[in-house]
Amino acid sequence: METLKVRIGKDLIIGEPGHIVVQTMCNTHTYDIDATVAQCRAMSAAGAELIRITVPGMKDVPCIAEIKDRLRSEGILTPLVADIHFSSETAIAVAKTVEKVRINPGNFHPDHETAKARFAELIAVCKEYGTAIRIGLNHGSLGKYITDLYGNTPLAMAKAAMEWLQMCVENDFYQVVVSLKSSNTIVMVEAYQLLYKMMQESGVVFPMHLGVTEAGNGDSGRIKSCVGIATLLEQGIGNTVRVSLTEDPLAEIPVARYLAERYGGKSISMPQGRERVILDAACDFGPSLLMHRKDDIKLDTGLGAEFDAYLADEILQASRRRFYKPEYIACPGCGRTMYNLQDAFEKVKARTSHLKGMVIAVMGCIVNGPGEMADADWGYVGEGNGKVSIYKKNVPVLRHIPEDEAPDRLLELIESEQ
Ligand code: SF4
Incomplete structure (x- = not known):
């Protein structure tokens, strides 16, 4: 069954056969308009076809309008996506300005019927202004309504997405892209596969935005992202990708482009250096390991036996087949x-690298971080004002720890429980 084509702004279409759209997200403060415009300019020049910017509240709506005006006045036409958490009021206001809004409607209100009513209001505004929506659900931030029914599972993620997509169909609104991200590659792949099947059975297949959320950084972040995303793209699932790395967002774009070119049937523009070797191996072997078509791998990259063994360990861990270090x-x-x-992430890694198999989360904000680290044994979350909170399995156990002490306090806590 054909996937719907979703138009984003004037020129971009998500869902076009053979074209996988590359996107990324700013990490600047949206109120810092100069910095955000500069980052968007650089992202657009590096090949981002769609740029997401967080819109934490109503006071940021005029900022994004100005960012868009300034970019357009420079001739930069890359469509903008407003990233919304929780506030339907902000989503409705900003939908009049940007080309696309990313929401999790389940978080609009704790009462499910109220959340549905707010989502209907947003759809009406998007229809009027020609704005697209991404329904972006993440493992760990599903509404209580759905986890009460199905637990915190891939099935719950797919069922939740189907309910919101069904509402779009009932409202005759088809400018919709959907995502079901998780930091666990198996959960993520299963959720997307289930949703794809459910959409086919329903007769309407919306395009999918793929990503492994909170993938980390460096080789591990790239490999984990490639393993999860490539497993789906090689099955013909997915129309746009975002590679989330805890790095300068510009570093995400070459990885996303690699995936888009490789699975869009284009020649790969990344030259054959170390990064290319890593991405090739992750995509060549990761999907077979994750899908249990292979149980082990032996690499011969030409970069030495030690590197080959390290890379094989990384791919096996990203495919969740064998754990050789903390997750x-x-x-x-x-x-x-x-x-x-x-x-902060580098400091936490330096203190905890010996804790094989343990799942440790390092998150940027106290508003969304705790909800998003569903699988973690321990969480390390920035509070602001130089302070950090430490969580054990989603429960805060230490608050307001000065940043320079916090990595040691985390290690002490973990060791005291072993
Ligand atoms: S956890 Fe917070 S800081 Fe990190 S990406 Fe999500 S919203 Fe942004």
């Missing part, structure tokens, strides 16, 4: 980030 979950950061996330 790190780290958000990419955005305009809500409350501290130097990249620095």
